[in-house]
Amino acid sequence: MDVTQMYQDIILDHYREKHHAGLREPFDAEVHHVNPSCGDELTLRVKADDGSVQDVSYEGDGCSISQASTSILADLVIGRSVEDTLALYDDFRTMMESGGVGTPDEDRLEDAIAFQGVAMFPGRVKCAMLAWSALRDALMRSGAVSNLGPDRSDDE
Amino acid sequence: MPERYDVEAIRADYPILSRMIGGYPLAYLDSANTAQRPKPVIDAVADFAFNHNANVARAMHTLGVEATAAYEGARAKVAGFIGAASPREVVFTKNASEALNLAANTLGASLKPGDEVVISVMEHHSNIVPWQMVCERAGAKLRWFDVTDDYHLDLAKAEAENLINEHTKVVSLAWVSNVLGTVNPVAEIAGQAQAVGAVMVVDGAQGVPQRPTDVATLGADMLAFTGHKLGAPTGVGVLWGRYALLESLPPFLGGGEMIEIVRMESSSYAAPPARFEAGTPPIMQAVGLGAAIDYMTGLGMDGIAAHEKELTSYALQRLGAIDGVRILGPQSYDDRGGAIAFTIDGVHPHDIMQMLDARGVAVRGGHHCARPLHERFGITASTRASIGVYTVEREIDQLADAVVWTRDFFAGKGR
Ligand SMILES: Cc1ncc(COP(=O)(O)O)c(C=O)c1O
Numbered sequence: 076m077d078v079t080q081m082y083q084d085i086i087l088d089h090y091r092e093k094h095h096a097g098l099r100e101p102f103d104a105e106v107h108h109v110n111p112s113c114g115d116e117l118t119l120r121v122k123a124d125d126g127s128v129q130d131v132s133y134e135g136d137g138c139s140i141s142q143a144s145t146s147i148l149a150d151l152v153i154g155r156s157v158e159d160t161l162a163l164y165d166d167f168r169t170m171m172e173s174g175g176v177g178t179p180d181e182d183r184l185e186d187a188i189a190f191q192g193v194a195m196f197p198g199r200v201k202c203a204m205l206a207w208s209a210l211r212d213a214l215m216r217s218g219a220v221s222n223l224g225p226d227r228s229d230d231e
Numbered sequence: 232m233p234e235r236y237d238v239e240a241i242r243a244d245y246p247i248l249s250r251m252i253g254g255y256p257l258a259y260l261d262s263a264n265t266a267q268r269p270k271p272v273i274d275a276v277a278d279f280a281f282n283h284n285a286n287v288a289r290a291m292h293t294l295g296v297e298a299t300a301a302y303e304g305a306r307a308k309v310a311g312f313i314g315a316a317s318p319r320e321v322v323f324t325k326n327a328s329e330a331l332n333l334a335a336n337t338l339g340a341s342l343k344p345g346d347e348v349v350i351s352v353m354e355h356h357s358n359i360v361p362w363q364m365v366c367e368r369a370g371a372k373l374r375w376f377d378v379t380d381d382y383h384l385d386l387a388k389a390e391a392e393n394l395i396n397e398h399t400k401v402v403s404l405a406w407v408s409n410v411l412g413t414v415n416p417v418a419e420i421a422g423q424a425q426a427v428g429a430v431m432v433v434d435g436a437q438g439v440p441q442r443p444t445d446v447a448t449l450g451a452d453m454l455a456f457t458g459h460k461l462g463a464p465t466g467v468g469v470l471w472g473r474y475a476l477l478e479s480l481p482p483f484l485g486g487g488e489m490i491e492i493v494r495m496e497s498s499s500y501a502a503p504p505a506r507f508e509a510g511t512p513p514i515m516q517a518v519g520l521g522a523a524i525d526y527m528t529g530l531g532m533d534g535i536a537a538h539e540k541e542l543t544s545y546a547l548q549r550l551g552a553i554d555g556v557r558i559l560g561p562q563s564y565d566d567r568g569g570a571i572a573f574t575i576d577g578v579h580p581h582d583i584m585q586m587l588d589a590r591g592v593a594v595r596g597g598h599h600c601a602r603p604l605h606e607r608f609g610i611t612a613s614t615r616a617s618i619g620v621y622t623v624e625r626e627i628d629q630l631a632d633a634v635v636w637t638r639d640f641f642a643g644k645g646r
Contacts, residue, residue, distance in 0.1 A: 078253075078589035079640065082582075087641070113581050113597040114605075114612040136611045138581030139641075202581065 081196060082139065085147075085189040090139035095149035099132035103217035108209040110201050115141045119209040123219040128152045128160050131210065140190070140199050145206035147186045152210065157219045164207050171200050236534040242621050244269040244526075255591025258626035262619030263409055263437060263570045264595050265459045268523070272462055275522035279515050287514055288488055288505075302514050305521030306504070312524045313454065314445035315471055322470045322477070322504040323512050327436040328357040330455035330470035331403070333507055334432050337480035338401050339365030347398040349424075351376035351384055351415075352607050353408045356600040358434045358455075362403060371400070378607055382411045382560050384420075395420075399429040406438030406449065407568035410601045410615060411560035412543070414438075414568060421450030430476065436460060441539055441568055443532040452476055458516060462523040462620075467516035470507070477503035484509040527620070535620050539569040542618045542627065546571050549631040550616075555638050559613055569618035572599070575634065578641040580614040586640065587614075590633035592626075 098105075102120035109116045115137030122130040131149045135142060152160045167187055170179040175195035181188045190203045208226045215222055242248050245267050250257045259267060279301060285294035287302045303318070310318040324330040339362075342348070348362050352375055366373040374394055377385040384404075389395070395402060402424040407414050421431040433451040435444065440461045446454055453476070458467040472480075482489055482500050486509030491499040500506045527535065544564035550556050550573055559572040575583055584596030595615045598605045605611055616630055 078585060081585070082640070087643075114602065115581070116611060138579035140581070142579075196585065199581075199585065 081192040081199075083189040083192065085186050086139060086143040089143035089146040089186075093142060093146040095130075095132060095146070095153065096134070097132055098134050099130060102130070102132065103219070104213045106209050106213045106216060108205055108212065110137070110141065110205055113138070113202070115202060115205055117141070117145060117205055117209050119145070119206065119213055121210065121213040121217055121219075123157055123214060123217055126158075126219075127154065127156050128214075129154075133206070133209075135206075137205070138199075138202055140193055140202040141205045144187075144190060144203045147189070148206045148210060151185060151187060157214060160214070161211070161220065161223070164211055167207055168204065170194060171203055236530065236538050238538065238621060238623055241269075241530065242623070244271065245621050246270065248621060252591040252593075253589055255629070258592045258629040259619070260616040260622065260626060260630055261593045261595050262440075262622070263460070263615065263617030265465070266440065266462050266619050267621065268462050268464065268519075269526050271526050272464070272519050272522045276464060276515055276519045279518045284515070286511055298514060301518045301521075302512070305517040305524075308521040308524045309469055309471075312444065312528065313439065313471055314447055317474060319502075319504055320471055320474050320477065322472070322507040323517050324455075324468040324470055324507075325466055325513060326459070326468040327434065327455045327457035328361075328468070330457075330468045331357050331432070331434060332361045333470050333483045334403070334453050334455060334472075335361035335365045336483050337507075338430055338432070339369060339371075340481050342366065342369035342371040342400060344370035345398060346371040346400045347374055347396070348372070349374050349376070349394055349399055349402045349429075351404055352378045353384070353411060353413065353415075353601065353604045354403075354405055355409050355434065355436065356602070357436075358403055358405060359603065362401075372398075376404070378411075378604065382413050384413075384415055386416075395423045395427060395429065397427055399424065399427050401430050401432060403432035403434065405434040405436075407435075407441060407570075408560070408601075408604075409437045409570055410572045410599050410604055410613065412568040412570045412572075413561055414566050418448065418450035421452075425450075425452075437568055437570065440527075442536045446471060458520040458523065461520065462526060463520035464516045467513045467520050469520075472503070474503065477507070480506075482506050482509070486510045530620060538620065538622075539618050540564055540567075542622045542624070543567060543569045543571065545624055546616060546618065546627045546630070549627055550634065553631065553634055553638070556634060559608060570615055571617065572613040572615040574610065574613050575638050575641075578637060580612040582641065583614045583634070583637055586637040587630070587633045590629065590636065592616075592630050592633050594630070 102122045105120045107118045117135035119133040193203050283297040285298040287299045306318045306321045309321045379385045424431045430452045432453040435454045435456040439456040454471040459465040489509040555576040557574045580596035
């Protein structure tokens with residue numbers, strides 16, 4: 076696969092201009108996740124005390140894939156029910172673990188569909204997952220959901 | 232004296248270098264991470280496995296004797312390669328990290344509250360974390376050299392802070408930085424350390440593969456390095472120590488072969504180096520290290536150092552001429568190692584690595600196990616190209632072209 080196809084315009088646009096960036100009040104939980112192999116770092120806050128994700132705010136440093144993934148995540152989940160956010164996490168994760176084959180649901184994943192190409196680069200899947208894993212962790216810590224057990228992406 | 236350094240002939244010993252990656256010839260510029268292995272090393276390891284494999288020391292049959300001779304032969308080669316007074320000063324470990332942990336734990340055993348250990352901001356995590364751990368355990372204080380804006384150890388600041396003083400028990404520094412390429416004045420600092428009775432530990436993971444090594448000239452009391460950056464297989468490293476020092480230290484790991492007599496109440500320990508080699512050692516890997524040393528010696532360490540300087544200087548020139556590229560580390564190639572870390576404005580090192588890989592260029596992107604050093608320069612990561620004994624100018628050209636392509640792609644141009 077041509078690497079330039081991994082870097083879809085959507086990804087580069089979000090990388091250059093991140094949506095919902097910055098750390099905001101109020102929040103129910105704050106988490107700090109890192110990708111130790113490459114140094115991507117992300118602090119993510121979530122406000123979710125009425126059954127929906129009212130706000131996601133963040134500050135991060137990392138590659139275009141991890142940064143764009145965070146920006147797109149914020150776009151997708153702010154205003155979404157906590158339950159559906161976790162379901163979306165599962166859908167995103169399934170796509171990222173697919174090795175780039177299959178036809179993920181574009182209506183469901185919206186801009187996040189752009190990461191399908193990234194799934195063909197196993198070394199970069201963690202970058203795309205960083206924000207999603209952080210969000211899942213933050214939702215657990217906020218008490219918005221009960222303990223879901225460890226994230227499978229932490230297994231590796 | 233070896234003949235002229237013939238890099239094309241050398242490349243013929245490395246079949247992997249003729250691989251194609253994504254339609255481009257491989258330009259392997261990640262030798263500071265791990266070096267490729269020449270055929271004689273692979274052959275030596277295979278010959279050992281096919282014909283001589285047995286455990287060492289404890290196996291007394293013919294194969295055991297042959298394996299022991301091969302393993303101890305490798306120890307003698309290491310000793311010769313670094314100018315050790317005796318092979319008994321050479322301890323085999325699994326890598327440089329374990330060698331540094333061995334140094335930290337054995338030297339750390341006598342640390343007391345109020346004692347100080349000195350490292351630097353430019354260290355690899357392997358030369359930071361073990362010292363943090365032992366200092367915390369002993370209640371000792373960890374201190375460090377800062378790095379100047381021009382990428383050298385800040386000796387003036389150290390002097391002003393009285394960094395090395397009567398409380399200092401250990402100073403542990405990289406000889407050559409794995410990120411900046413900076414060559415540290417190890418002998419000078421060793422003199423200061425020894426003047427206050429401290430032990431000087433040198434992390435030679437990058438230095439030993441790149442330049443002639445003589446532990447006496449280096450001024451070290453201990454020297455750690457790793458086989459796989461020298462063309463040996465992974466799984467073997469070395470801690471060299473002055474014999475009197477090794478003899479004064481307690482064991483690190485307990486187990487077979489490191490003992491003299493074991494009773495249920497307590498045991499007495501073998502003399503070094505066996506004291507520090509608990510359990511079955513990396514025998515085949517050590518044999519590979521011996522072969523790698525023979526290979527490097529055959530090329531000539533002076534020739535290797537000269538080649539590295541020439542290629543590093545060429546790479547600095549090519550990369551330095553590209554708009555938007557910033558080189559982290561001394562810009563002049565006088566007394567500099569072969570690691571060249573750089574950044575490209577607006578492009579994350581991880582993305583750079585991916586783009587270069589797509590053009591066949593293998594580099595490393597990240598913090599290179601030196602997060603504090605990156606933090607010192609206000610960044611979280613960089614891209615690092617590094618030179619090996621087999622690197623040629625056309626690979627540097629391939630790198631430079633791919634860097635320009637990457638920069639333009641992310642700037643929205645070359646699409
Ligand atoms: C300066 C330095 N020290 C220590 C190490 C650790 O070597 P190893 O991973 O083989 O233990 C490295 C290699 O990454 C290094 O470059």
